[in-house]
Amino acid sequence: MRSVKVRVPAKINLALHVGAARADGYHQLATVFHAIDIHDEITATASHDGAVNVEVVDILGKPMPHVPSDRTNLAAQAALLLRDRLAEPDLGVHLRIRKAIPVAGGMAGGSADAAGALLACNDVWRGGLTRRELDTLAAVLGSDVPFLLHGGNALGTGRGEQVTPVLSRSTFHWVLGVYAEGMSTPAVYAEFDRLSEGRGKNTPDEPHGVLAALGSGDPEALAGAMRNDLTDAALSLRPELARGLDVGSARPPLTGLLSGSGPTTVFLMPDSESAEVFSVDLRDQGIFDGVVVAEGPAAGARVVG
Known part of the structure; x- marks a missing residue:
C-alpha cells in the first residue's frame, strides 16, 4: 500500500493579543505565529476499506495512550474532512503520528498533526487539492491549522485562522x-x-x-x-x-x-x-x-x- 510521510513544525506565539469573546465563543485575536524546528511526523498509509485509524507514538516509537487515537484526534478529523471534500467514501488511511511537539503545551501539537494529515492524505489519496483549497479545510479544523500548513512567520487575525505571511531577516x-x-x-x-x-x-x-x-x-x-x-x-x-x-x-x-x-x-x-x-x-x-x-x-x- 502507498505511504507518504509529512513533517510539520510546532509554533510559538511571538505576540498573542486577545480581544473579547465573540458571539461564536471564540476570541478576536491579533497574534504573530512563529514556526520552530520541533516537528511531528505523520505517515499516511492508504487503504480502500473506508477505515480511518490513528496510531500515536513518541519520538522513541513508544505508544502514547494519553493522546486520543479515535475520531476526537484532529488528524483523524482532518482525514475525514478531506475525504468528504473529495466525495470518496471508500478512501481509508492509517495515520501514524510520531510526536515530538509537547502535548497540550501551547505549541499547537494537535493542530500540527491536523495540518500534516491534510497534506499527507491529499498526497496519498491523490486528491489533487491545491494549497489554497487545503487552507480552506484547515480553517474549519482549528485556528492554528492554516498557519502550520505554511510555517515561517505570519500575522493571525480573526480567531487566528486568517493568516498573512510575515518576512523576517534573521534566525x-x-x-x-x-x-x-x-x-x-x-x-x-x-x-x-x-x-x-x-x-x-x-x-x-x-x-x-x-x-x-x-x-x-x-x-x-x-x-x-x-x-x-x-x-x-x-x-x-x-x-x-x-x-x-x-x-x-x-x-x-x-x-x-x-x-x-x-x-x-x-x-x-x-x-x-x-x-x-x-x-x-x-x-x-x-x-x-x-x-x-x-x-x-x-x-x-x-x-x-
Missing part, C-alpha cells in the same frame, strides 16, 4: 521549558474571561512592535515587543508556572514568556551558543520536566518521504 534562537502536565486551552480562555470581567477590547491591539522586530531581524527588539495576554489566566490556574517565567527575568535570556495558552515557557536567546549554555543551566535547575533548544522560523508542513 531566532530559543530554549523551551516543557512541563509533563499540559493545560486546557478552553480553560485558560475561560479564566481570561473571568479575570477580565467583560473589559476586554473587541479589537485587540495590533502587534506592530513584533512585526517591526521581525523585519529588522533584531532579537533584542523582538524581546522587548513580545507579549502574551493569556499569561495572567494561565498563572491563575497554575501559579507554579511563575517560577519558570522568573528564570527569564535575568540574562542570558533576552526574555521568557508562555507559548499560547501554556504551559510551555519559551526563552529568546541572543544566539545559538548562549542557547546551548542556558539549556544546560536550565536542566540543572530542575524547574521543567524537559528542556529543548530550537530555532525559527521553520518551514510548514511538507512531504519528506
Whole structure:
C-alpha cells in the first residue's frame, strides 16, 4: 500500500493579543505565529476499506495512550474532512503520528498533526487539492491549522485562522521549558474571561512592535515587543508556572514568556551558543520536566518521504 510521510513544525506565539469573546465563543485575536524546528511526523498509509485509524507514538516509537487515537484526534478529523471534500467514501488511511511537539503545551501539537494529515492524505489519496483549497479545510479544523500548513512567520487575525505571511531577516534562537502536565486551552480562555470581567477590547491591539522586530531581524527588539495576554489566566490556574517565567527575568535570556495558552515557557536567546549554555543551566535547575533548544522560523508542513 502507498505511504507518504509529512513533517510539520510546532509554533510559538511571538505576540498573542486577545480581544473579547465573540458571539461564536471564540476570541478576536491579533497574534504573530512563529514556526520552530520541533516537528511531528505523520505517515499516511492508504487503504480502500473506508477505515480511518490513528496510531500515536513518541519520538522513541513508544505508544502514547494519553493522546486520543479515535475520531476526537484532529488528524483523524482532518482525514475525514478531506475525504468528504473529495466525495470518496471508500478512501481509508492509517495515520501514524510520531510526536515530538509537547502535548497540550501551547505549541499547537494537535493542530500540527491536523495540518500534516491534510497534506499527507491529499498526497496519498491523490486528491489533487491545491494549497489554497487545503487552507480552506484547515480553517474549519482549528485556528492554528492554516498557519502550520505554511510555517515561517505570519500575522493571525480573526480567531487566528486568517493568516498573512510575515518576512523576517534573521534566525531566532530559543530554549523551551516543557512541563509533563499540559493545560486546557478552553480553560485558560475561560479564566481570561473571568479575570477580565467583560473589559476586554473587541479589537485587540495590533502587534506592530513584533512585526517591526521581525523585519529588522533584531532579537533584542523582538524581546522587548513580545507579549502574551493569556499569561495572567494561565498563572491563575497554575501559579507554579511563575517560577519558570522568573528564570527569564535575568540574562542570558533576552526574555521568557508562555507559548499560547501554556504551559510551555519559551526563552529568546541572543544566539545559538548562549542557547546551548542556558539549556544546560536550565536542566540543572530542575524547574521543567524537559528542556529543548530550537530555532525559527521553520518551514510548514511538507512531504519528506
